[in-house]
Amino acid sequence: NKVHEATGSGTGVLGDQKSLNTYYANSTYYLYNVTKPMSGVIATYDNNNGGQYSLPGYYVTDSGNTFYSERQKAAVDAHYYAGEVFDYYYNNFNRESYDGNGADIVSSVHFGSNYNNAAWVGNQMIYGDGDGSTFTYLSGADDIVAHELTHAVTDTTAELVYENQSGALNESFSDVFGYFVDNEDWLMGEDVYTPGVPGDALRSMSNPTQYDQPAHMDDYQDLPNTEQGDWGGVHINSGIPNKAAYYTINSIGQSKAEEIYYRALTVYLTPNSTFSDARQALIQSAQDLYGSTTANSVASAWNNIGVY
Numbered sequence: 001n002k003v004h005e006a007t008g009s010g011t012g013v014l015g016d017q018k019s020l021n022t023y024y025a026n027s028t029y030y031l032y033n034v035t036k037p038m039s040g041v042i043a044t045y046d047n048n049n050g051g052q053y054s055l056p057g058y059y060v061t062d063s064g065n066t067f068y069s070e071r072q073k074a075a076v077d078a079h080y081y082a083g084e085v086f087d088y089y090y091n092n093f094n095r096e097s098y099d100g101n102g103a104d105i106v107s108s109v110h111f112g113s114n115y116n117n118a119a120w121v122g123n124q125m126i127y128g129d130g131d132g133s134t135f136t137y138l139s140g141a142d143d144i145v146a147h148e149l150t151h152a153v154t155d156t157t158a159e160l161v162y163e164n165q166s167g168a169l170n171e172s173f174s175d176v177f178g179y180f181v182d183n184e185d186w187l188m189g190e191d192v193y194t195p196g197v198p199g200d201a202l203r204s205m206s207n208p209t210q211y212d213q214p215a216h217m218d219d220y221q222d223l224p225n226t227e228q229g230d231w232g233g234v235h236i237n238s239g240i241p242n243k244a245a246y247y248t249i250n251s252i253g254q255s256k257a258e259e260i261y262y263r264a265l266t267v268y269l270t271p272n273s274t275f276s277d278a279r280q281a282l283i284q285s286a287q288d289l290y291g292s293t294t295a296n297s298v299a300s301a302w303n304n305i306g307v308y
């Protein structure tokens, strides 16, 4: 693949310029690159804004290796940030792709129409365009891309069931690794959320209640385990473990915290883990890696949010 590797340039969702790993073939350039060393690929597609019903859709190509058009912006960021998250897991944990085995990372942008969602759909990522007021193109936020790809890591490790407490942990671990990748702030999705309103976000890990999430176990919301009930409030109750993560990272620092969170996710957590199991898994991981002082800091973080 050496002969095909190329470096293109593109404009992201927020109008920012970035260089891209592209692939030259058939006298054009693709948003596609081979990762190393197991040689999986990162491939980004256009799902044609609802016009294309089957995933992944069409390759994103440009004969000039310059991805500057409005329509290409979402793909530029989906591709670039997928590479950033691949590098994060490889460089920090020696985990190659989301499965640790060089799995292809596939993203489709312009999914649906005015779709205010992004998701890991079991084998790839999809990004809506947003409706222009709640969201702009959702791949424009690196914390969202990291959030989605971390769902894939969770699905190939702890396999936390996406409902009730295990589902809220699933959500929280995606937010936490979203923070680790995009640690400029404690907000989630702020770069693409309400483009007309500056400074707001989908969620806040430092202050979950700002966006109607509980920040303490006393305020856990028992919602129905249905789509309408957000599967027992997985995006609502995640505020509780998110606040514990905020306390933990502030007390022990990001470099220890990311190792502890990764070890808990890949060694100790299981599909039906509860918040209390997560507390224990993180304390044990801290003890394993750094000893009892760090373990005690984790314990007090979880005491603060009422989970024992």
Ligand SMILES: CCC(=O)Oc1c(C)cccc1C(=O)O
Residues within 6 Å of the ligand: 116, 117, 118, 119, 120, 143, 144, 147, 148, 171, 188, 189, 202
């Ligand atoms: C921070 C990323 C995020 O939460 O994405 C979702 C959105 C925007 C809507 C519905 C579900 C999700 C998700 O990935 O959980």
Ligand SMILES: [Zn+2]
Residues within 6 Å of the ligand: 147, 151, 171, 174
């Ligand atoms: Zn999620």
